[in-house]
Amino acid sequence: MQTKIKHDFLQSEKGQLADKILRSCVHCGFCTATCPTYQILGDELDGPRGRIYLIKQMLEGHTVTKETLNHLDRCLTCRACETTCPSGVEYGHLLEIGRSEVEKRVKRSLLQKVLRKTLLLILPFPKRFAVLLQTGQLFRPVLPGILKKQIPAKTRLTKLSLKNHKTKMLILDGCAQPALAPEINHATRKVLDALDIELVSFSGCCGAINQHLSDEEKALVIIKNNIDRLIAEFDNDIEGIVMTASGCGAMFKEYPHLLRNDEHYKNKAEIIANKTFDLTEIINTEKLKNKLNVNKNLNIAVHTPCTLQHAQKLPLNIENILSSCGYQLSTIKDKHLCCGSAGTYSITQPELSAQLREQRLSGLMVGQPDMIATANIGCLHHMNAGSTVPVRHWVEIVAENLKP
Amino acid sequence: MRYHCRMTRATKDNRKSLRKQLHQVLPKTCILETPEQTIPYESDGLTAYQQKPWMVVLPESIEQVQTIIRLCHKEGVPVVARGAGTGLSGGALPLANGLLLSLAKFNRILDINPANRSATVEPGVRNLAISEAVEKFNLYYAPDPSSQIACTIGGNVAENAGGVHCLKYGLTVHNILQLKIITIDGELITIGSQALDTPGYDLLALMTGSEGMLGIIVEVIVKLLPRPEQAQVILAAFDDVVKAGEAVGAIIAEGIIPAGLEMMDNPAICAAEDYAHAGYPVDAEAILLCELDGTNEEVTEQIQFVENLLTQKGATSLRTSQNTAERLKLWLGRKSAFPAVGRISPDYYCMDGTIPRHQLPFILQKISDLSKEYNLLVANVFHAGDGNLHPLILYDANIEGELERTEEFGGKILELCVKAGGTITGEHGVGKEKIDQMCVQFKSLELQIFHDIKHSFDPQELLNPGKAVPTLHRCAELGGMHVHDGLLPHPELERF
Amino acid sequence: METMNRTRELQDHVRAAFNDKTALKIVGGNTKHFYGNKSNAKKTNVIETRIHQGIISYEPSELVITARAGTPLKEIEALLAENNQMLPFDPPHFGEHATLGGAIATGLSGSRRPFTGSARDFVLGSKIISGKGDVMSFGGQVMKNVAGYDVSRLMVGALGTLGLLLEISIKVLPKPNTEATQVIAMSQQDALITMHKLNQTSLPLSALTYENEKLYVRLSGALSAVTSAQKKVGGETLLHAEKLWQEINEQTFSFFTESNNKPLWRLSVPYIANIDLNENSLIDWAGALYWIHSDKKAEEIQQHAIEQGGSAMLFRTHQVKAEKNAQDCFMPLPAKIKQLHVNLKMRFDPRGILNYGRLYSDL
Ligand SMILES: Cc1cc2nc3c(=O)[nH]c(=O)nc-3n(C[C@H](O)[C@H](O)[C@H](O)COP(=O)(O)OP(=O)(O)OC[C@H]3O[C@@H](n4cnc5c(N)ncnc54)[C@H](O)[C@@H]3O)c2cc1C
Numbered sequence A: 001m002q003t004k005i006k007h008d009f010l011q012s013e014k015g016q017l018a019d020k021i022l023r024s025c026v027h028c029g030f031c032t033a034t035c036p037t038y039q040i041l042g043d044e045l046d047g048p049r050g051r052i053y054l055i056k057q058m059l060e061g062h063t064v065t066k067e068t069l070n071h072l073d074r075c076l077t078c079r080a081c082e083t084t085c086p087s088g089v090e091y092g093h094l095l096e097i098g099r100s101e102v103e104k105r106v107k108r109s110l111l112q113k114v115l116r117k118t119l120l121l122i123l124p125f126p127k128r129f130a131v132l133l134q135t136g137q138l139f140r141p142v143l144p145g146i147l148k149k150q151i152p153a154k155t156r157l158t159k160l161s162l163k164n165h166k167t168k169m170l171i172l173d174g175c176a177q178p179a180l181a182p183e184i185n186h187a188t189r190k191v192l193d194a195l196d197i198e199l200v201s202f203s204g205c206c207g208a209i210n211q212h213l214s215d216e217e218k219a220l221v222i223i224k225n226n227i228d229r230l231i232a233e234f235d236n237d238i239e240g241i242v243m244t245a246s247g248c249g250a251m252f253k254e255y256p257h258l259l260r261n262d263e264h265y266k267n268k269a270e271i272i273a274n275k276t277f278d279l280t281e282i283i284n285t286e287k288l289k290n291k292l293n294v295n296k297n298l299n300i301a302v303h304t305p306c307t308l309q310h311a312q313k314l315p316l317n318i319e320n321i322l323s324s325c326g327y328q329l330s331t332i333k334d335k336h337l338c339c340g341s342a343g344t345y346s347i348t349q350p351e352l353s354a355q356l357r358e359q360r361l362s363g364l365m366v367g368q369p370d371m372i373a374t375a376n377i378g379c380l381h382h383m384n385a386g387s388t389v390p391v392r393h394w395v396e397i398v399a400e401n402l403k404p
Numbered sequence B: 001m002r003y004h005c006r007m008t009r010a011t012k013d014n015r016k017s018l019r020k021q022l023h024q025v026l027p028k029t030c031i032l033e034t035p036e037q038t039i040p041y042e043s044d045g046l047t048a049y050q051q052k053p054w055m056v057v058l059p060e061s062i063e064q065v066q067t068i069i070r071l072c073h074k075e076g077v078p079v080v081a082r083g084a085g086t087g088l089s090g091g092a093l094p095l096a097n098g099l100l101l102s103l104a105k106f107n108r109i110l111d112i113n114p115a116n117r118s119a120t121v122e123p124g125v126r127n128l129a130i131s132e133a134v135e136k137f138n139l140y141y142a143p144d145p146s147s148q149i150a151c152t153i154g155g156n157v158a159e160n161a162g163g164v165h166c167l168k169y170g171l172t173v174h175n176i177l178q179l180k181i182i183t184i185d186g187e188l189i190t191i192g193s194q195a196l197d198t199p200g201y202d203l204l205a206l207m208t209g210s211e212g213m214l215g216i217i218v219e220v221i222v223k224l225l226p227r228p229e230q231a232q233v234i235l236a237a238f239d240d241v242v243k244a245g246e247a248v249g250a251i252i253a254e255g256i257i258p259a260g261l262e263m264m265d266n267p268a269i270c271a272a273e274d275y276a277h278a279g280y281p282v283d284a285e286a287i288l289l290c291e292l293d294g295t296n297e298e299v300t301e302q303i304q305f306v307e308n309l310l311t312q313k314g315a316t317s318l319r320t321s322q323n324t325a326e327r328l329k330l331w332l333g334r335k336s337a338f339p340a341v342g343r344i345s346p347d348y349y350c351m352d353g354t355i356p357r358h359q360l361p362f363i364l365q366k367i368s369d370l371s372k373e374y375n376l377l378v379a380n381v382f383h384a385g386d387g388n389l390h391p392l393i394l395y396d397a398n399i400e401g402e403l404e405r406t407e408e409f410g411g412k413i414l415e416l417c418v419k420a421g422g423t424i425t426g427e428h429g430v431g432k433e434k435i436d437q438m439c440v441q442f443k444s445l446e447l448q449i450f451h452d453i454k455h456s457f458d459p460q461e462l463l464n465p466g467k468a469v470p471t472l473h474r475c476a477e478l479g480g481m482h483v484h485d486g487l488l489p490h491p492e493l494e495r496f
Numbered sequence C: 001m002e003t004m005n006r007t008r009e010l011q012d013h014v015r016a017a018f019n020d021k022t023a024l025k026i027v028g029g030n031t032k033h034f035y036g037n038k039s040n041a042k043k044t045n046v047i048e049t050r051i052h053q054g055i056i057s058y059e060p061s062e063l064v065i066t067a068r069a070g071t072p073l074k075e076i077e078a079l080l081a082e083n084n085q086m087l088p089f090d091p092p093h094f095g096e097h098a099t100l101g102g103a104i105a106t107g108l109s110g111s112r113r114p115f116t117g118s119a120r121d122f123v124l125g126s127k128i129i130s131g132k133g134d135v136m137s138f139g140g141q142v143m144k145n146v147a148g149y150d151v152s153r154l155m156v157g158a159l160g161t162l163g164l165l166l167e168i169s170i171k172v173l174p175k176p177n178t179e180a181t182q183v184i185a186m187s188q189q190d191a192l193i194t195m196h197k198l199n200q201t202s203l204p205l206s207a208l209t210y211e212n213e214k215l216y217v218r219l220s221g222a223l224s225a226v227t228s229a230q231k232k233v234g235g236e237t238l239l240h241a242e243k244l245w246q247e248i249n250e251q252t253f254s255f256f257t258e259s260n261n262k263p264l265w266r267l268s269v270p271y272i273a274n275i276d277l278n279e280n281s282l283i284d285w286a287g288a289l290y291w292i293h294s295d296k297k298a299e300e301i302q303q304h305a306i307e308q309g310g311s312a313m314l315f316r317t318h319q320v321k322a323e324k325n326a327q328d329c330f331m332p333l334p335a336k337i338k339q340l341h342v343n344l345k346m347r348f349d350p351r352g353i354l355n356y357g358r359l360y361s362d363l
């Protein structure tokens, strides 16, 4: 596509990257077909091709207002459009530039500012998040009451007696997950123990929240801190870091891109990304199969999180593991669709988010499953609030079926 | 026989008044009017043309469309309909003084009637969404443009879209039963019926391919076909494009009508493979994809026959799909080939000439010669079985003058197609893009009758004016500029 | 190939008629004279297209034939048969001298229609003389062509009221390797259910026709496909089936000849229509076409067809001409649609000289 990016911006590294991405878009419109927001709203401006155009306009020096801001805000960053795009347009990277540029040009309303600031102050910090959950107040208007259901879960967890193994990996404890669903990492430890892998806790936030809310600076601080600590850990015979939330995994894998201009961190980020694995990537299904008493009566619908299928490009991993272990998978519709959770989206865009959830759930329910399996805490939580069947992390299901 | 273009009759006051009335009948979110909002609508799938619309409206109900059209009619403001905006001829290119009417919100499938083998859908329903929705009845909607993931059925009807499977199963015109149309005076009429024949003139055929110039399509009843028991694709590689072209003719000459018969040349193969990972041989000069379908016995027999034939015709390697997943993967590469070319070039210009099949080798050679002459690369991806060419001329719009050279090259290809006994457009439509080539394809008498047909439906020329049919005036001017073989194309016209 | 190009002569004829406002009755082989309304023009000249005949081009590997309108259908079909090809829409001849022009102007298609397509589906291009005497070409000889409005298909079934057909290009298809017809004895109700079921399968069907307690299922395609389909369909294999299909298509079949002097109605309806006029009928097109002998009132028959989502036309009548003239053979059109018809007629034939009244009394 033809571009006429403003000269001074074009001189910057970001300008070059944006220009390259914009020019690789041929305006075919294929991506609109799989964009969840376009499918609901039917406005070019709420689809990837239109958003690309909005960003192009802005970088070409046209007037921008809240309109552009709103349409970019409404993007879920699910990156379904990237999976669909035959031309290889790196939409996610373009959007990142677009979002940071629009923040510079358009003022947000006070209310929005407060909301976003609050989120930034709380979500990335595991302790603060946990405290808030217990008081259970701040998000009452936007987060449904299932939160209360989740908290006692901690007490239910049985003490594990795990063996020591030669293969050691880190496991990210993340920000929201330990408080919301400690049972996920608990189950992971059990399952990996059965596969002779020992896990060592690594706590912290991946930086995605700040990144999504266009607080790049803070994000980089968090990321660099993670990198330094990880590099130190990797010295001690650790093979890599396992992610049980695909959102965090996707973020870790983005580190090299985010630090591409940082001479000091560039290579380190590359090392981290190469040693970051989604849980599905390290499961040896042959071995696992023999350790399971699979509940064959269970009909499971798999919701592969966007961060797993579109960002990490691992669209079939969950299905492959479950079906090779002998689980019965139910048919689903529109596999590519986002559930509407999308990081902080359920809080910043509550209406659309609820609509998307409904749509996603109805696609997952076509085969009348007993349960929905997924791989990201955000999706799990968000869908649980609207689902008639339980939504669980796939590893929990597997862990329950481990032979004693 | 002078023909006056009446495109700009509406005054500023008319638009002002229209704007006011539209705000009364449509919710705020359904009206886009600032440049920030309207510029992203300035192009369809053909980015070489851009025009910011005066206003974009996104109605949600038939009544709203009726009201909008009535108001436009009253105020004399022109309207351009838009589906998914994947058109490749600038058919949905907006007008600076006109309304762009998007039908994207009409995306519901209203009824599926398996026993009648039909489905009733709104115009903004995506082509592929129909086949997906009726899959549970073991039925499908046959025309499958490569853009089927995104393009709408309304746009398909307006362009008479074709696709990979049209060789055997026909174009859009063969696969629809009934349309509901809003005429320029805002009346809702039904054309065609649920039955196979409808009394009177075949207005259904007239509407199909009319590029939004005769009415706004607000509902479509499509025909559905039973899914064949078996379907397999042969992927045949060739070390020479011309040989592949000859093999196409040979298959048809044997009395076999494949479900699809497509060809790609090396640049297209490489680009598509890079995206789809379908296992295309990236060192081949050309590949043919030949799908055969029918009963199990029939397909087994024919696959063997065609495999032998292709080997005889010089195929260097053959691969036949063994299951549905593999077959779909092979098609995914083909269907994504245009945009995948975006991986090797920032822009492409897609031509759509159709020629008698036996001219394939000749035309391919000519295109390759012209490519050298213009110093512009070409990737060929096309519906070989139908003789429908899609040479993609690769260019870079950021380099000054390259688009102009590309257009000239494209024009040459189309004229070649007409000379070879073919046509300037097989399925993408004339739109804004091929309007000048219409003067090469038709004489003024035919062009006049096209205008007459337009006037029978839309006497004030408010629906998508300036598209599809050139004014005689324009042809005369062009004729004055290009003298072909020493002959003016329209000696009967006065020159201006 | 014998050729007789009489374009000039025909054009002069139309021009003269245009100048002195004489109505023209276009006649080919005169085999379908009964179809449509009788002209109600006072002064009518006959213009014969049979003088304008000959196959212009035929390239079997291109699957296209182009011929002048006056070319006998027989001649075309014979040539195609030599190359193992056919006109895919089974046009009825209704007589020795049927011409291609007549087949296209009436737009009638045979029993293969739901499975292969209709006359209009296979028309690729045409050359016509308009009511002003202008010669114009539309479409072409290639499979796909969207340049300009589809005037060629508009001509199909227009009964010559928009233009005199000069040349037509038609897509042809290879003849199926094998054809077989299964006949199954069953009631009309069961037959309809069976037809709907079969129509939703991917069996190589080429006709589903019911008459007098018998369902006829024709299968066409590769030998292996037809053989296996025969087993799935069941019933008995009919010997000399070709004769049956020929008779049905040409209306020499007993159902058509034993009419008891009742008019013959043709009802085009959705596959799933429930037609119940309490009359003897022959059902074709997998349930989408009913032939009915009935002397019920036109309004009653048409109303029933409309209720079922289709239409009814008076195909043949044995009564005196005057009575047939009394009303249109074709079902009345909604006002706005009629207006569009009139507008188009005005543009193609401003003085209303071409077959005026044949389709509708005011067209
Ligand atoms: C990558 C790519 C591949 C393609 N491959 C094919 C192919 O294989 N075969 C093929 O035939 N085409 C192909 N196309 C072209 C295009 O997809 C088709 O022409 C399609 O039918 C356009 O549909 P749309 O919904 O995008 O319509 P638009 O582009 O929005 O509009 C097309 C035309 O239809 C009119 N229109 C749209 N909706 C309505 C309505 N409701 N009522 C009246 N008029 C309306 C518009 O005014 C315009 O003139 C391809 C395009 C792309 C980008």
Ligand code: SF4
Pocket (backbone or CB within 6 Å): A024, A025, A026, A027, A028, A029, A030, A031, A032, A048, A049, A052, A081, A084, A085, A086, A087, A088, A089, B339, B342
């Ligand atoms: S699919 Fe890719 S190339 Fe096509 S419009 Fe979307 S981003 Fe652009």
Ligand code: SF4
Pocket (backbone or CB within 6 Å): A034, A035, A036, A037, A038, A046, A047, A048, A051, A074, A075, A076, A077, A078, A079, A080, A081, A082, A091
């Ligand atoms: S990231 Fe998701 S929501 Fe955003 S444009 Fe792409 S597909 Fe749409």
